[in-house]
Amino acid sequence: MQKKPYISMSVIRRLPRYYRFLVDLDRRGILRVSSKELAEKMGFTASQVRQDFNCFGGYGQQGYGYAVHQLREEIGTILGLDRVHKCILIGAGNLGKAIATHISYNFAGFELIGIFDRGEQVVGQSLAGLTVLPYGNLRSFCAENKPVMAILCVPHTATESIVDDLYALGIKSFWNFSHYDISLKYKDALVENVQLNDSMMTLCYRISEIEE
Amino acid sequence: MQKKPYISMSVIRRLPRYYRFLVDLDRRGILRVSSKELAEKMGFTASQVRQDFNCFGGYGQQGYGYAVHQLREEIGTILGLDRVHKCILIGAGNLGKAIATHISYNFAGFELIGIFDRGEQVVGQSLAGLTVLPYGNLRSFCAENKPVMAILCVPHTATESIVDDLYALGIKSFWNFSHYDISLKYKDALVENVQLNDSMMTLCYRISEIEE
Numbered sequence: 407m408q409k410k411p412y413i414s415m416s417v418i419r420r421l422p423r424y425y426r427f428l429v430d431l432d433r434r435g436i437l438r439v440s441s442k443e444l445a446e447k448m449g450f451t452a453s454q455v456r457q458d459f460n461c462f463g464g465y466g467q468q469g470y471g472y473a474v475h476q477l478r479e480e481i482g483t484i485l486g487l488d489r490v491h492k493c494i495l496i497g498a499g500n501l502g503k504a505i506a507t508h509i510s511y512n513f514a515g516f517e518l519i520g521i522f523d524r525g526e527q528v529v530g531q532s533l534a535g536l537t538v539l540p541y542g543n544l545r546s547f548c549a550e551n552k553p554v555m556a557i558l559c560v561p562h563t564a565t566e567s568i569v570d571d572l573y574a575l576g577i578k579s580f581w582n583f584s585h586y587d588i589s590l591k592y593k594d595a596l597v598e599n600v601q602l603n604d605s606m607m608t609l610c611y612r613i614s615e616i617e618e
Numbered sequence: 619m620q621k622k623p624y625i626s627m628s629v630i631r632r633l634p635r636y637y638r639f640l641v642d643l644d645r646r647g648i649l650r651v652s653s654k655e656l657a658e659k660m661g662f663t664a665s666q667v668r669q670d671f672n673c674f675g676g677y678g679q680q681g682y683g684y685a686v687h688q689l690r691e692e693i694g695t696i697l698g699l700d701r702v703h704k705c706i707l708i709g710a711g712n713l714g715k716a717i718a719t720h721i722s723y724n725f726a727g728f729e730l731i732g733i734f735d736r737g738e739q740v741v742g743q744s745l746a747g748l749t750v751l752p753y754g755n756l757r758s759f760c761a762e763n764k765p766v767m768a769i770l771c772v773p774h775t776a777t778e779s780i781v782d783d784l785y786a787l788g789i790k791s792f793w794n795f796s797h798y799d800i801s802l803k804y805k806d807a808l809v810e811n812v813q814l815n816d817s818m819m820t821l822c823y824r825i826s827e828i829e830e
Contacts, residue, residue, distance in 0.1 A: 418820060418823055419816075419820055421819070421823070422813070422815065422816035422819035422820060423813070423816060425819065426797060426815070426816070447799070447802070449799075449801065449802075484823070485819050485820075485822055485823045485826070486822045486823055486825065486826025486827075486829075487819065487822060489826060489829075491822060491825055491826075500712075500715050500716040500719045500720060501716040501720045503712050503715075503716065504712040504713040504715065504716035504717075505716075505814075507712045508712060508713045508814070509814060509815065509818060510815055511818075513815060514815050514818040514819045514822055515818075515819065515822035515826070516818065516822065554825060555821065555825060579821065579824070579825050581817070581818060581821055585638060587659070587661075589661065590659070590661075596821065596824045596825060596828070598817050598818070598820060598821040598824075600812075600814065600817055601634070601635070602717075602720070602721060602812065603634065603638070603721065603722055603725060603726050604631075604634035604635060604638070605793070605810050605812055606721060606723075606726040606727075606728065606793060606810070607633070607634035607637065607697050607699065607726045607727065608630060608631055608634060608697075608810060609767065609791065609793055609808065609810040610697055610698045610699060610703060610726055610727035610728065611630055611633070611696070611697045611698055612791070612808045612810075613698065613703055613766060613767060613791050613808060614697070614698025614701060614703075614727070615698075616808070617698075617701075
């Protein structure tokens with residue numbers, strides 16, 4: 407496999423948005439797109455778009471634009487979406503149910519292979535094509551199926567001990583919906599935090615600003 | 619009311635995290651905290667913390683740290699959390715149910731006053747202490763209760779027409795869970811997008827990087 411070029415994290419964080427837009431163009435049979443058009447749709451400048459794509463080789467031709475399918479494939483490969491990373495979900499409450507059913511796992515490079523909960527009333531329920539398993543089955547399930555990532559939809563107070571369990575079972579990547587800061591204890595863990603309250607507080611700030 | 623100082627959006631986006639941590643310290647009866655301790659918990663440098671707080675007056679004393687309660691109140695005021703912004707939720711599917719029940723609205727400066735859905739099987743259900751109302755009631759509800767923000771938990775294809783309706787009813791702030799880009803059509807809308815698939819794709823990239 408060809409060695410990937412170095413791409414900064416700030417460019418990486420913009421790639422999913424380009425990717426989604428390119429998938430949409432590709433599905434609609436559109437073959438080429440200009441940096442200007444991409445910039446307008448993304449809310450960036452055309453120069454920013456060209457700079458971002460130059461990081462990994464480009465595919466743009468002056469006055470001719472980017473080849474949609476080729477650029478989509480390239481960004482997908484950079485993001486690792488062409489592989490399938492097995493993941494499990496811990497916590498099948500309201501949030502866990504939403505995350506199990508709402509997310510396009512395959513689109514984002516993952517396969518959801520197991521859902522676990524401690525609550526007797528939830529275990530055994532069918533969710534996103536899987537049966538919710540008791541938390542006690544976690545060890546044997548991980549030994550057999552080797553998931554690499556866990557999605558945490560559990561209460562703040564339960565998160566630490568669950569992360570301890572998962573880390574001991576070899577899972578070092580987390581998509582974390584709780585406020586517990588995994589990286590403080592596990593420096594080598596890969597963590598993407600989704601802080602919904604923080605996003606809402608930022609919106610509160612912006613609304614308050616225009617009220618004044 | 620005292621005029622607020624100018625604070626950049628990058629500082630603003632860090633404030634909710636400080637705020638959550640300070641609330642936790644305050645609840646535990648801790649009176650003072652150093653920039654070093656805050657930095658460690660936040661994953662920033664102490665100099666970054668001091669710089670952030672200097673933007674709005676500081677409250678730090680050399681060798682003595684920050685007054686927890688005072689700093690918490692100040693950040694809360696800057697974010698506008700001391701006011702209550704009425705909001706409504708559109709879409710009471712799995713995601714809408716999770717968002718209705720999982721979010722600490724009061725903590726984040728909001729009050730959820732209405733939930734709307736188009737589906738007959740969902741309308742009339744009880745959710746987060748409210749009864750899910752038919753979408754057709756939106757106009758009269760907004761005229762009477764004047765919500766300022768709408769949370770969108772609806773399918774991508776339905777988002778545009780719903781935003782058209784809401785904007786016409788005077789709602790110009792959106793917490794958007796769909797991929798529809800509201801700002802392209804409504805330049806003056808305040809939008810916080812929550813792109814869960816993008817967050818997951820970024821995690822996919824980071825996992826793929828260490829696999830190689």
